[in-house]
Amino acid sequence: MADKHVVRFEPVGIEIEVDEDQTILRAAAEQGIMLMHGCKEGQCSSCKSFVLDGDDIDLDKYSTFALPDYEKEEGFTLLCRAHAYEDLTIELLNYDEEMIRSGLPIQEAAAEVVSNEPVTHDMRHLVLRLVEPTEIKFFPGQYVDIKVPGTDETRSFSMANTSSRDGGLLEFVIKVYPDGLFSHLLDNQLKVGDRLELTGPFGVFTLREGLETDLIFVGGGAGMAPILALLRSMAERGLQRKATFFYGARGSADLCFEKELRGLEEKLPGFKYVPALSEPADGDGWEGETGLITDVVKRLAGGLKGAHAYVCGPPPMVEAAMPVLATAGVEEKRIYYDKFTTTADPQQ
């Protein structure tokens, strides 16, 4: 078995033990410490931190886009790629005090396909039932890593449901890429009863509780999944916070869960659903909002001082939404996001 070392995180004063053969981020997740992260593959820089003490660290393959050489030399590291070979003290640059200690330890599980149906022409609604263990607790908005059958690769997918409502079930909304390793298989092969292995829960795209602040959700494509989970959770608990969900799609054929979202407007008095089409077709008969979702937010959201924002979808949409929300008054640290990075996103 590999040696273990102690890694201390500042300024929060949390210590964990890390095996040499696991990354620091992974060890923290296994011990229920929810550190900021995104891709877990050294591409997005969300987990970038500063090494205050110790230097015997090895990094798995990463993108110099996420950690340029000069930053590495200054002492920065990527926790999702870093292996500790001595005791270390790490300064977290990007952390959320409310979330860090509220993590649920990750588990490995086997699950069975309950259904796998299209929800649009290029998105599928996959429902799994956990077999071993039969339940995993997760916070609405979190995700799991699913192993691509027959490979050593994993892909991350956000749950669209809540664990309180559907104990043992995991529901996903997954975009199909024509050559996508997992999504192609999902579209063509995966059938009811098939088994999948997964690990989780991961992620910090979860509702900060105990507050009355307004909420703004901005989603595109499969970014629907974790936002739907957050909204479903609010409905289950009768939360009355004022909330608006701006959802961007190309044409009306790309919209999904419309009926449920309209139903949520009835259940949640402060909630409004605003879908917008960027390329409505002539035959769409669309009378709703049009344009890029970020432009629609700019036009309609008004002053957002004090609000909390949740943004999820393809990386360019998330990046375009951040300055729009900041300009409208959302504090930068109150913009929570999950970028659905894929293997096609920039690597160097």
Ligand SMILES: Cc1cc2nc3c(=O)[nH]c(=O)nc-3n(C[C@H](O)[C@H](O)[C@H](O)COP(=O)(O)OP(=O)(O)OC[C@H]3O[C@@H](n4cnc5c(N)ncnc54)[C@H](O)[C@@H]3O)c2cc1C
């Ligand atoms: C935190 C997180 C949560 C996520 N949640 C969801 C979710 O809920 N739903 C969802 O649909 N997705 C989600 N994703 C994205 C998901 O994990 C996968 O990346 C995505 O589904 C693509 O996987 P794939 O195996 O189907 O395609 P991949 O095989 O990864 O390929 C994706 C696309 O990129 C192209 N491609 C691959 N490699 C290259 C290359 N080198 N150069 C150019 N093009 C290339 C492929 O042809 C294909 O079109 C999430 C990602 C993250 C990080």
Ligand code: FES
């Ligand atoms: S989570 Fe470490 S670089 Fe993306």
